[in-house]
Amino acid sequence: MHQLPYRSTQSVYSPTAQRQRTVRASAAQEPKRAFIFGLGYTGLAVASHLKRSEAWEVAGTCRSKDKRQSLQGGGIDAYCFDPDNLNGLSSAGVEALQSSTHILSTIPPNGDFNQDPVLEAHGAALSEMAYKMEWAGYISSTGVYGDWQGAWVDESSELRGTSQSARSRIKAEAAWTTLQHRSGVPTHIFRLGGIYGPGRSALDAAKAQGVPSSNQARRGLRRYTSRCHVSDVCRVLHASMLQPAAGNIYNIVDDDPASRSLVVAYARRLLSGQDADFKAAQTADGISAISKQASTQVEQKRVRNDKIKASLGIGLHFPSFREGLDSIYAGSLEPFR
Structure with a gap:
């Protein structure tokens, strides 16, 4: 696989580039309006963050009428969109978009x-509105990097992902980049590690104390897993929205690509008030049930986050899982509060 370039493509838009700059400059004085495709865990976190931090108007999509009603009650203008069957937005949803x-x-x-x-x-609708769009973001995954045998990777690294999900992500990134090149949609791609936060963390997994799924057990074999607290994900996206740089790719991960076993062991220590035995944590995560041969087949990589710090001025609130789990254990609902 070849790495997608994240060079500026402003010259590609010409001769409409000047019109885009004029429209966006005048729009800077008006309220910002965000439309989020997929108001799930991360999308809803971003919506909450934007509505609280500035005078943003936020709309987005969900799968069901019940979810839409719930979101509307929370002040988010929601529209149904079924990505599985490609049932598009209603006319009102397209208007909001x-x-x-x-x-x-x-x-x-x-x-x-x-x-x-x-x-x-x-x-097609996104292409038509490209001239007045200030920013577009696509959430991808660090899974596109594939296996690097534990070496560090950054946004310029070769994409070695071979799984079906990784190949699909690589294809989707290419499609969004093509949209930028052809229509001038100011696309930004974000490669996220494992997302955790309130109600979705190793603390919840440790409380459940159930038998891990095969995927969980397999993930537990990884010596390095990149992850990021959802609050920091929101802060990175928001910073990019305020500093558009079309064509750029950003990794969103914390500073410590730790194993799942270590993270769960830390969560158990918080819950019990005692140091968890690491070997016991490994067994509880199902690692001992996986053959040693299988462990050599697990993708291993460490993902750098230097670019979000240097280009967007981001200082992570939760530089490792320790600070993140400490905050959740203390009762913080950030960014959903």
Whole structure:
């Protein structure tokens, strides 16, 4: 696989680039309007963060009418969108999309169709509104890097992902980049590690104390797993929205790519008030049930986050899982408060 370039593509837009700059400059004085495809855990966190931190108007999509009603009650203008069947937005939803200045997609590639559902359903609408769009973001995964045998990777590293999900992500990134080149949509790609936060962390896994799934057990074999607290994910995305740099790719991970076993052991220590035995934690995570041969087949890499710090001025609130779990254990609901 070849690394997608993240060079500026402003020259590609010409001769419409000047019009885009003029429209976006005038729009800077108006309220910012964000439209989020996929108001799941991360999308809802971003919506909460934006609504609290500035005078943003936020709209987005969900799968069901019940979820829509709940979101509307919380002050988020929601519209139904089914990415599995490519059932697009209603006319009212399209109108809300086209009135937005910032577009974020958190929806993964459609497994059945092996394509990006947002672009398949509404790529034409995004192209039409490119001249007035200030920022567009696509949430991808660090899984696109594949196996590096524990070596460090950054945004310029070769994409070695071979799994179906990784290949689909690489294809989706390419589709969003093509949209930028062809239509001038100011695309930014974000490669996220494992996302955790309130209600979705190793603390919840430790409390459950159930038998781990095969995927959980396999992940437990990894010596390095990149992750990031959802609050820091929101802060990075927000910083990028305020400093658009179309064509850029950013890793969103913390400073400490630690194993799942170590993280769960730390969570158990918080819950019990005692140091957890590491070997016992490994057994409880199901690692001992996996053959040694299988462990050599697990992807190993460490993902750098230097770019978000240097380019966006981000200082992580939760530089490792320790600070993140400490905060959640203390009762913080950030960024959902």
